[in-house]
Amino acid sequence: MKKILNIAVASATTLMIIGCSDTYDSDEKTYTSQTAKSMGSLQREVGYLTDATDEMSLYTFDKDTLFPTTTNCDADCQKIWPIFTGSNTENTDIMVFDTNTSHLAYRQHPMYFFKNDTTIGDVNGDNIKGVWHLIYAPTGTNDTQTKFSSAANSMTQTYLTGKDGMALYTFDKDGDDESICYGIPDAKPLGSCEARWPVYYSADLSGLPAGTTASDFATIDRNLTKALKDDNGDVLATKQTTYKGQPLYYWFKDAKAGDTTGDWVGGVWHLIELSAQKTSTITPSPYTQEAAAAGKAIFTDPAKCSSCHGADGQTKPLGVDNIIAKYGDAALIEQKLRDMRDNGNPNNRNSAMVNVASGLSDTAITNLSAFVATLKK
Ligand code: HEC
Structure with a gap:
């Protein structure tokens, strides 16, 4: 277990008990838990904004200026990147920021289409x-x-987390290597920025998630007066x-791993995306925990596998x-079993084993492979 600034998390929890009733729902479903290290990543399945008429994907541009939006x-x-134009409505999240062009912004960020998106569900502009x-x-x-976007066109996004899968965020108003989020109480009912966005710090960043390298991370000193x-x-x-x-922060309203309720707060707080792809293009692994459990049941039936192995x-x-x-x-074990059952036993294995393999269904092979893979010490 790596060291982490537990006290910051504790202060967030305290604030949560004190409570705040407004909720910040996000349209997502989390399904992968990866690590209990000081850093990790999680995936969420999430929808994105499109225009209402043609349902074409909308994008933001990191090089645009905020305050004022330009x-x-x-x-x-x-x-x-054709601009997305419209008019002001009752929704303050989506507003015209330039009356000459009627260019619309989402929470201060100008919105654009991508010219190579031609049908609903195209997301060719993402991360260009x-x-x-x-x-x-x-x-x-x-x-x-x-x-x-509809569920059929959802994205699976991998984002950076801290300890136990708690989401980490960045703040658009921070400078490079400098935090402006401090403890001075302000007028907001929840007190200071730092109370709502507990600082993330870990001295030990071993076991970094895929898509990051040690050189992506550094440590800065906080201003102790503020x-x-x-x-x-x-x-x-x-x-x-x-x-x-x-600088990296937690968000005090996130209560558990997989919560990402701080994303887009005020238009200036964001998750750190490590990668994203269309959910429909991801092939789920058949070697799930359920498969391994089913495989164990077959394996430990004495007549099947455990009598010899x-x-x-x-x-x-x-x-x-x-x-x-x-x-x-699991994939390698599955290949061995299939070679014995389907592929003429190319490695000329013991006939007792080949006889056993020839009686296995596709599902049994998948489940057994998932289980046998868990046996490595
Ligand atoms: C009668 C005893 C026996 C039973 C029952 C048996 N095995 Fe085997 N198994 C063997 C032997 C012997 C080998 C070695 C075959 C060879 O390489 O000639 C083997 C090899 C294997 C291999 C390949 C290992 C390698 O190193 O390449 C796998 C995988 C395997 N068994 C899985 C299973 C599973 C899963 C079951 C239950 C469905 C099972 N075995 C049941 C005797 C058995």
Whole structure:
């Protein structure tokens, strides 16, 4: 277990008990839990904003300016990224920021189409040059001019988390390697920025999630004069971890791994996306926990497998100097069983084993492979 600033998490929990009634729903479903390390990643299945008429994907541009909202996509750029225009409605999330062009912004971020998107569900503009992004707005923020993509066109996004899968966020108002989110109480009912966005810091960043490298992360010193203090007057966070120069935070309303309720708060707080792809293009692995459980039931039926291989796969079957627990790779084990059953036993294996394999169904092979893969020590 890696060290982490538990105190910051504790303060977030305390605030949560004190409570705040407004909810921040997000249209998502989390299904992969990965790690209990100081850093990790999770996936969520999520919809994105489209225009209401043609249901074409909308994008934001990282190089645009906020406060005041300004587009930095010039006439040539707009040939590739046509602006999304409309009028002000009752929804304050979606507003015209330039009355000359009627260009619409979502929470201060100008919105664009991508010229190579031609049908509903096209997301060809996402992550182009790392600066154009789909808008994973929380549900309820669309209006008569916008619509959420349908479930059939959802995206699976992998995002950065801290300890135990709690989502991490960046703040658009921070400078490079500098946080402006501090403990000075402001007028908001929940108190200071730092209380709502507990600072993330970990001295040990081993076991980084796929898609990141150690050089993406650095540590900055917090301003101790401005920092939030506990009841004893001790500063809660003296250091903060940054990702690509952006200080990292938790969000106090996230209660458990998989919550991402801080994404898009105020238009300036964002999850850190590590990758995203259309959910429909992802082939789920057949080697699930359920499959392994079903495989175990077959395996440990003494007449089937464990009589020769042992209940934990550690026994060498008679005449063989090999154990099946050593592989730990379900696809490889499945290939071996299929070779014996379907492919003419190319490795000329013991006939007792081949007889067993020839009686297995496709499902049994998949489930057994999922289970045998768990036996590696
Ligand atoms: C009668 C004893 C016996 C039973 C029952 C048996 N096996 Fe085997 N198994 C063997 C022997 C012997 C080998 C080695 C075959 C060879 O390489 O000639 C083997 C090999 C294997 C291999 C390949 C291992 C490798 O190193 O390539 C797998 C996988 C395997 N068994 C899985 C199973 C599963 C799953 C079951 C139950 C459905 C099962 N076995 C039941 C005796 C048995």
